[in-house]
Amino acid sequence: MSNLQNIGEESIALHKKFRGKIEMRGKISIESMRDLTLIYTPGVGTVSKTIAEHPEMADELTWRKNTVAVVSDGSAVLGLGNIGPAAALPVMEGKCAIFKRFADIDAIPIVLSTQDPDEIVNAVKAIAPSFGAIQLEDISGPRCFDIERRLQESLDIPVMHDDQHGTAIVVLAGLLNALTVVNKKMDEIYVVLNGAGAAGVAVARMLLKAGVKNLIACDRQGAIFEGRDDLNEEKKILAVISNQQKKAGSLAEMARGADVLIGVSAAGIFTKEIAQSLAPQSIIFALANPVPEILPEIAEEAGIMILATGRSDFPNQVNNALCYPGLFRGMLDHGIKKVTDDIKLRAAQAVASMVEHPTAEKIIPSIFDEGLVERVASSVQ
């Protein structure tokens, strides 16, 4: 953890030095009155008039088609919880910096003063004509499901909640390669998912879409099944789509014999005993951040074949940034108006395909791998 503390202190110093991480820049030089007449009045009047007459020309005469609004209400920021808009801003700026660095997308952080779903939907609808796409970010469940659905239905630009789908796509990408390594099939594996928040729901949906037949989700009370009387909205969704046999029991009981154990939960939850009880050649995704559900040394002692975490200092980092820059690049370039399940599946396959020869230590590409963004972008067509 002292390494983490160092990173934190260095990060604070860097943010102070640069006063945040992003800036707006002009693309056209303004050195004379003539320049001003071209980028502003009277020249810009002709540009505005042209768009008023041919609205579709806004895509080639403004920056809009290359922009994404990264929108958060600050209600579920990293592992920090409901810390509000100002404290969420550094995370959104980070996403915007990553958008530009990896996909040359102009992304703008928008943090909101409200956490009311109706007000969030109305605000995003109101500002939508400014942008080519909307990325929702760090909005807590179950509100995030409804907010995303309502926005996607009412807007003609793509809307995606990255905490859900970005995570799910990268987990599926990793699982595709992991199954190659252990020589198991998607429709034959038994998957246990621990953590029933928005990301958990999205991962479950994605895996079922990708062909998984046998999946049980757990929360602190154990297996989630239809009819359990303490289920919130997210868990009711999970109960319906998974655990067809309505099994009940603790996480440890469910995990027994599992081929894949996925945690979107909390530090240290996957004990050595639980890991030892998995099937031979088992796979763990331990995505709690910064401390995963199980550490690599314990997983290895327990005989786990493949471990992926959210950490950059361990092998197999599940990082949303592997997906969203390319995914939005592709949607903007190809005029996609809606993120469908098929698009998400193809994006996962594209991410997976960047690892030519998957091994236990390498089921997930690096964000710095050349061609990643382009491959994900072209997969959405």
Place this chain on the structure above:
Amino acid sequence: MSNLQNIGEESIALHKKFRGKIEMRGKISIESMRDLTLIYTPGVGTVSKTIAEHPEMADELTWRKNTVAVVSDGSAVLGLGNIGPAAALPVMEGKCAIFKRFADIDAIPIVLSTQDPDEIVNAVKAIAPSFGAIQLEDISGPRCFDIERRLQESLDIPVMHDDQHGTAIVVLAGLLNALTVVNKKMDEIYVVLNGAGAAGVAVARMLLKAGVKNLIACDRQGAIFEGRDDLNEEKKILAVISNQQKKAGSLAEMARGADVLIGVSAAGIFTKEIAQSLAPQSIIFALANPVPEILPEIAEEAGIMILATGRSDFPNQVNNALCYPGLFRGMLDHGIKKVTDDIKLRAAQAVASMVEHPTAEKIIPSIFDEGLVERVASSVQ
């Protein structure tokens, strides 16, 4: 006009080439996993946590304090009228490019899908935590008055409708210098203002604040006076604050003997006869764009001493860009939360003071004059 047409065509070509005029950029290089851990997780978690505990630190750890949202509903764009959000976007991008070029401010164009005042107010309030200030732009009257007032009352960052106050400040700056040239006094001049929209109301208010005692505003029906039975909301405001003697009559009748004639109206309205009927050593601000209320050659023939227009190819250009970059720079730097009348007066004096030796041909500085932004910025303290 063929020159205008050339500028329009060249402007279209330039916008196409660059696909708009602005871009988002990262300020910190991202070349390694280590860089990523500093600008994004896990490092950014420490930054967010710090702001959650000390909200005021968002000013030094994010880009917020250097940002302005340039917000329009597209209802009154240049002289083009209600052309909607997409067609308004090039104008807003232009303002943002000017903000960066002249004041190093990161400005973001936000065009809205609604023209309902309540919805506009709610949307801007919702996104306000993302920004250090709000510039309202090209929003039609009389809605603009109420929208600006409600936002300023509910937000703790400055909110300014530039079409009103930017114009008014630069007109006052020009008038201050023009009066020096003709050796007349603010509280002794007779001012006739033609055009009773939002800019007209703001100019009238500003001049009265600056000491003008005798001002009559006109619309197409002639002088506006309290009790005239066809007044809309804006004109009722003008009727209350000006024309204390409740004079009635045409623009031509009112203009007779005026020291200052100001047009925020339409091309060619100030005929040679009207101009000839003004007082000796008279001053005209003819701000209709792109074709002013009177052309320089006609004004000269009529014996007008000083003419200012909105045009960059004539002397004495009244350009909002002389004011708003410096004004917002100052408000952001000095933590000003509200644009007061005093701030506007001081900004006008600061703009005026940039012309060391005013002459009939030079009552207004150039936007390229060195030190302009700094002087306006420091005037707001």
